[in-house]
Amino acid sequence: MSDISSNDESVAPIRNGNLIEVDDLSVGFDGQWILRDIDLKIAKGQTLSIIGESGCGKTVFMKTLIGLVKPTQGSVKFDHQDLAKLTDAQLAMIRRRIGFVFQNAALFDSMSIFDNVAFPIRQNEHDVGEDEVCDRVMQHLSEVGLPTDITRRRPAELSGGMRKRVGLARALILKPELVVYDEPTTGLDPIMSDVINELILDTRRRYPVTSVVVTHDMHTARKVSDRVLMLFPRRRLDIHESQVLFDGSPSDLEHAEDRRVRQFVRGEAGDRIREMASEAS
Ligand SMILES: Nc1ncnc2c1ncn2[C@@H]1O[C@H](COP(=O)(O)OP(=O)(O)OP(=O)(O)O)[C@@H](O)[C@H]1O
Numbered sequence: 001m002s003d004i005s006s007n008d009e010s011v012a013p014i015r016n017g018n019l020i021e022v023d024d025l026s027v028g029f030d031g032q033w034i035l036r037d038i039d040l041k042i043a044k045g046q047t048l049s050i051i052g053e054s055g056c057g058k059t060v061f062m063k064t065l066i067g068l069v070k071p072t073q074g075s076v077k078f079d080h081q082d083l084a085k086l087t088d089a090q091l092a093m094i095r096r097r098i099g100f101v102f103q104n105a106a107l108f109d110s111m112s113i114f115d116n117v118a119f120p121i122r123q124n125e126h127d128v129g130e131d132e133v134c135d136r137v138m139q140h141l142s143e144v145g146l147p148t149d150i151t152r153r154r155p156a157e158l159s160g161g162m163r164k165r166v167g168l169a170r171a172l173i174l175k176p177e178l179v180v181y182d183e184p185t186t187g188l189d190p191i192m193s194d195v196i197n198e199l200i201l202d203t204r205r206r207y208p209v210t211s212v213v214v215t216h217d218m219h220t221a222r223k224v225s226d227r228v229l230m231l232f233p234r235r236r237l238d239i240h241e242s243q244v245l246f247d248g249s250p251s252d253l254e255h256a257e258d259r260r261v262r263q264f265v266r267g268e269a270g271d272r273i274r275e276m277a278s279e280a281s
Contacts, residue, residue, distance in 0.1 A: 019178060020065055021045045025074035027060055031235050034060050036243055038074075040229070044177075045208040047200070049221040049250075052231035058214045061231065062180060065212060066098055067091050069128045078178075096124055099171030100180055103183040105163040107155040107170075116150035117141060117170045124174060140169040143206075160208065161192035168199055177204065181213040185220050191233075193217065200224045219266055222250040230261055 019211055027035040034057045042065075044237040052059045053246075061082050065085035078094050085134040100106075101137065107116045115135045123126055138148050144165040150210055155163055171179055181200065185193035197220050203209055215221055222227050230246035237243060243279065246253065246261045253265045 011169075017044055018042060019079060020078075020156050021077040022065070023075050023077075025076060026072050027057075027064055027069060035064070035231075037235050038243060040244075040247075042210060042212070045204075046227060047204055047211040047213065047225050048227045048229060049213040049215055049225040050229050050231065051151065051218070051221050051264070052236065052245075053233065054216075056231045056233045057183070058231060062182065062212060062275075066100075066178075066180060066187070067094065078256045096174060097177045097180040099174065099176035101164075101167050101171045101179065101181045101184055103186055104168035105155070105160075107163060107166060109155055112152050112154060113141075113158070113166055116155065116166060117173060120170060120174050121191060136173060137169075139171050141166075141200070143168045145195065161188055161195065164188065164192075164196060165199070170195070171232055172203060172211070176209065178210045178212065181211065183215060183217075184213065185215065185217045193220065194223075196220075197223045218267075225250050228253060230264065232260060 005273050006019050018041045020040070020041040022038055025035060025038040026033060026038075038061070050061060054056055060069055064071060065078075067076070067078070067086070070084055079093065079097075081090070083091065083094070107113075111119070114137055116244070117140060118155075121133050121136060137151070141148055141151070146169070147160060149159065150162070153209070155166065158166065184196050184200065188196065200211065200213070200220075201224055204211065211224075213220065215223060218219055228246065228248065228250050229244060232241075232245045234243055245258050246256050253261065256262055256265075
């Protein structure tokens with residue numbers, strides 16, 4: 001599955017190889033497996049969405065991919081480097097190559113919009129002068145469709161959609177090789193959600209970034225992804241079943257062989273109400 005290329009011919013060409021390689025990954029907390037025996041390769045330039053019901057382990061998986069959670073078993077390699085074997089300094093170098101778009105935008109409330117977007121440059125590129133910082137901040141704000149006259153405002157003075165776009169501008173300002181989006185459209189109206197989807201696509205058109213999108217929003221998963229991965233809660237699977245219920249293109253989702261995948265993408269509860277009642281008892 002790792003060689004699926006982008007579904008859009010206008011995008012920047014993909015470099016060869018995989019950016020991320022997950023081998024036999026298991027993660028457990030307090031004696032309970034959340035992720036079990038997962039293998040995955042993410043090709044450079046690919047946009048992968050991770051879907052699945054609440055609690056199935058999407059966030060834990062995403063954090064494991066970027067070294068924020070350590071595997072209990074197995075390994076995660078970023079550009080051939082095993083994250084668990086790196087020193088803190090080496091891990092910090094890898095993180096410079098990753099942009100994060102957090103669910104709540106995670107802006108610094110006490111800083112202006114300008115300083116928020118400039119923050120990664122000032123932290124990581126000490127020899128860059130203020131004129132260049134200013135040019136790059138303005139360019140990135142305009143790329144996400146924000147007027148440059150908001151730069152002196154504080155995050156609290158902006159709408160949720162504007163804050164998300166500031167978060168996106170900040171995540172992209174170092175031109176990361178990997179961008180991780182955590183629920184990028186949650187809490188936004190349908191139009192603003194689609195603005196964010198378009199910005200994810202625009203970013204990929206501009207340069208061959210690799211993207212991982214954790215989302216509940218099927219419209220986002222269908223629109224922005226080359227590839228969709230659906231996880232299922234480990235505790236509800238039979239022992240020999242794979243936790244990855246689906247791994248393929250968005251267009252194949254509707255016709256997935258597994259009933260649980262079809263129910264999820266169509267938003268059908270199926271037997272879940274009865275199952276939840278028996279889980280609780
Ligand atoms: N640090 C931790 N310690 C213990 N348990 C954890 C930890 N992090 C996550 N979990 C558990 O792992 C499970 C999966 O959590 P995760 O946040 O990955 O789910 P999710 O699929 O992202 O859910 P949602 O869609 O609701 O955000 C949950 O049962 C959660 O309580």
